[in-house]
Amino acid sequence: MKVTFLGTGTSHGIPVIGSNHPVCLSKDERDKRLRVSILVEVNGYSYLIDCGPDFRQQMLRCKCEKIDAILYTHEHSDHVMGLDDIRPFYYRQGDIPIYAHKRVLKSLRKRFDYIFETGSKYPGAPTVTPHVIKNSPFQINDQEIIPIKVKHLDLQVFGYRFNDFAYITDMKTIKDKEIEKLKNLKVLVVNALRIEPHYSHLNLDEALEFIKRVNPEKAYLTHISYNLGFHADVEKTLPNNVFLAYDNLEITL
Numbered sequence: 001m002k003v004t005f006l007g008t009g010t011s012h013g014i015p016v017i018g019s020n021h022p023v024c025l026s027k028d029e030r031d032k033r034l035r036v037s038i039l040v041e042v043n044g045y046s047y048l049i050d051c052g053p054d055f056r057q058q059m060l061r062c063k064c065e066k067i068d069a070i071l072y073t074h075e076h077s078d079h080v081m082g083l084d085d086i087r088p089f090y091y092r093q094g095d096i097p098i099y100a101h102k103r104v105l106k107s108l109r110k111r112f113d114y115i116f117e118t119g120s121k122y123p124g125a126p127t128v129t130p131h132v133i134k135n136s137p138f139q140i141n142d143q144e145i146i147p148i149k150v151k152h153l154d155l156q157v158f159g160y161r162f163n164d165f166a167y168i169t170d171m172k173t174i175k176d177k178e179i180e181k182l183k184n185l186k187v188l189v190v191n192a193l194r195i196e197p198h199y200s201h202l203n204l205d206e207a208l209e210f211i212k213r214v215n216p217e218k219a220y221l222t223h224i225s226y227n228l229g230f231h232a233d234v235e236k237t238l239p240n241n242v243f244l245a246y247d248n249l250e251i252t253l
């Protein structure tokens with residue numbers, strides 16, 4: 001299994017438009033972060049988790065030629081606004097399967113009504129095949145995927161487990177019975193927004209606390225704001241098995 005971090009930034013991305021913050025001006029490539037998304041490649045299939053506003057650029061950058069399914073964590077703009085750009089995949093492959101909580105599908109139908117149109121559809125619009133995810137394991141092709149339910153302030157968000165890899169973003173809280181689903185992980189990815197606390201995201205201390213509870217072999221932090229600091233500085237402060245993710249990072253499990 002290969003996981004590619006397509007984007008590791010919070011909703012603004014880094015640099016933030018118009019910002020003179022030193023992290024936004026950093027020359028270190030690892031301090032340049034597109035909006036969060038990952039590509040999971042396993043057994044010849046490619047699964048995209050979230051399809052945000054930087055999707056086109058991310059697909060060009062990783063030279064992705066095929067997407068077998070898109071899984072959504074939740075409906076915030078930084079996670080969904082790239083859907084129109086699936087057109088090149090749609091033209092080559094046909095309808096693209098998408099998987100999400102029913103509330104998220106409802107939101108996608110509202111924002112991208114022309115994609116879900118069945119009557120008089122504009123010929124250039126892509127078509128998707130929606131699948132509703134409930135909080136129980138499901139299969140795509142032969143791959144079992146386990147949803148992990150977390151809360152983002154009051155909003156339900158799904159993380160996803162593929163074999164011994166799990167990806168959770170935009171989490172603030174999680175119930176004990178969901179943590180049970182995260183046993184024996186080789187790699188856990190979780191959001192860590194910044195040093196200061198935040199109402200709907202884990203900050204660095206909370207993310208490290210969560211990682212300690214889950215106890216994976218390795219953990220990577222994502223959904224990062226410029227307020228977290230320079231990549232090089234923050235990474236030095238982390239425990240031995242915890243790393244900051246960065247754009248284009250690939251991990252093989």
Ligand SMILES: [Zn+2]
Pocket residue numbers: 010011076078079170223
């Ligand atoms: Zn987000």
Ligand SMILES: [Zn+2]
Pocket residue numbers: 074076152170
């Ligand atoms: Zn969000």
